[in-house]
Amino acid sequence: MGERGLGSSWTAEEIWHQPVTWPRVAEAVERSRPLVDGLVGPVDARTRIVLTGAGTSAFIGEVVAPALARHLGRPVETLPTTEIVADPGTAAIGDQPVLLVSFARSGNSPESLAAAELLHRLTPDLRHLVITCDASGELAQRWAGAENAVVVALPEETNDRGFAMTSSFTGMALAALLAFGLDVDVEALAGEATAVLAEAADRASAIAGAKPERLVYLGSGALRGLAREAALKSLELTRGEVVGIAESSLAFRHGPKSVLDDRTIAFVFLSTDPYARSYDVDIARELVQSLGADRVVVVGEADSAECGGAQVWPVRGAFGSPSAWALVAVITAQTTALACSLALDLTPDNPFPGGEVNRVVRGVVIHEFGEGVS
Missing domain, CATH: 3.40.50.10490 (Glucose-6-phosphate isomerase like protein; domain 1)
Structure with missing residues (x-):
């Protein structure tokens, strides 16, 4: 990790190497192009397009949704995994088909896993596009090869080692724009x-x-x-x-x-x-x-x-x-x-050495969502 004028942490390195990673992100999307087009292309006007993630991954959806909506000529919704898990009815409405686009740095967050499983269970017609920085993460492993699902795994260098998401944020946002066919230079x-x-x-x-x-x-x-x-x-x-x-x-x-x-x-x-x-x-x-x-x-x-x-x-x-x-x-x-x-003399790669907040969220209990629960 080279000196960047703001220290030599993983966080600094991951901020500074973003321009280098973006062409590699584009290459990763292109390698998946036939599968992505096969998943996204047949989506009809009745299908809800829902972008999801937690924290920074949810904000990716908020950033890219307006561009996707204009490009596709239809509404594109953003709904955090934390909301889907707490109230699945917000995402599963009647028998409407859903194209779920999940953003996940590691794919090991309990909400990321649970949100996709809930919609898989509650939505009669679910298509799932997973955009992740970790091909070995639980979310990628769960949906790789699944019917009506495509996993786009980004280059390893986008999987930030630092505490905060930086290159993973821009990498996944760029991947989403490219996956839906936007012309980005x-x-x-x-x-x-x-x-x-x-x-x-x-x-x-x-x-x-x-x-x-x-x-x-x-x-x-x-x-x-x-x-x-x-x-x-x-x-x-x-x-x-x-x-x-x-x-x-x-x-x-x-x-x-x-x-x-x-x-x-x-x-x-x-x-x-x-x-x-x-x-x-x-x-x-x-x-x-x-x-x-x-x-x-x-x-x-x-x-x-x-x-x-x-x-x-x-x-x-x-x-x-x-x-x-x-x-x-x-x-x-x-x-x-x-x-x-x-x-403030903090350590950017680990600003919470006591573990009060963690790189991958901990302490979440996923409760059973059963029949008769609303």
């Missing part, structure tokens, strides 16, 4: 990510040096899912000492804005969609009035004056959709969380 995506990483250590360290106690992340559409993932990275890598808050650019004024104080730094992800972007710019200007220009960071292509004098962390390109752009933009949040973790 992977080479251009990797090129911009490399450019962002070239200055990420300096930018992230400067933010961490301001010693924020709260990081607010805002975005519209697909970028609301990005904001949720960004906030989670802050919570995970700083052991909750830097609280991450996420909301959409418009909804933030409806109560969540109360969180702002003089120890807050706010990030606004500027959508690559011109209409959505106008609302992002509006909230950035308003935040500058509340916090000061030095405590507001806009991520995207913008002139500082346009955003009220806010700091600009440039992430260029559109890449066809905000969902694809998010794969580069998330690097700003990943490196900021890493820098804050190091500033």
Whole structure:
């Protein structure tokens, strides 16, 4: 693991090697193309498309769903495994067929396994696409070779060794976009990510040096899912000492804005969609009035004056959709969380040495869901 300016942990390595892994992710999807097309192609208009996962894996669905919906010309739902397990009726409705797309870094989470089994039991016609970073994980092993199921296993280097999901997040999101046939210029995506990483250590360290106690992340559409993932990275890598808050650019004024104080730094992800972007710019200007220009960071292509004098962390390109752009933009949040973790003298690869929170969730009891239970 090489020195990256933010330490030499597995977490740092996994953040920095993302542009290198993306072409390999594309190759993995292409190797599975005949099977994926055979599974996804025949799905009719009556079939519900449900994207699922837990934590970061659930946020993958929130990021890619808008792009998939536009591409397919139909609704695409996001439903975390944690909700499916707690209330299976939310995903199994009558006799409606379901195409379940499961995202899993390891595939060993109890909810990941239980959610798929519940839908297999309760849905008369279930198709299951598993996108995972671990071909040897329990989820991949359970569904490999099963009828009406396809497992797309990504390259081993996407299976993060660090505590927080970083390269696994972008790898699985990219795989989903490609699996459903979106035209993503992977080479251009990797090129911009490399450019962002070239200055990420300096930018992230400067933010961490301001010693924020709260990081607010805002975005519209697909970028609301990005904001949720960004906030989670802050919570995970700083052991909750830097609280991450996420909301959409418009909804933030409806109560969540109360969180702002003089120890807050706010990030606004500027959508690559011109209409959505106008609302992002509006909230950035308003935040500058509340916090000061030095405590507001806009991520995207913008002139500082346009955003009220806010700091600009440039992430260029559109890449066809905000969902694809998010794969580069998330690097700003990943490196900021890493820098804050190091500033607090924590160990990013294992910020919870006492085991209070674990890389693969523990302590979950899966209760029997029987007839007559509703």
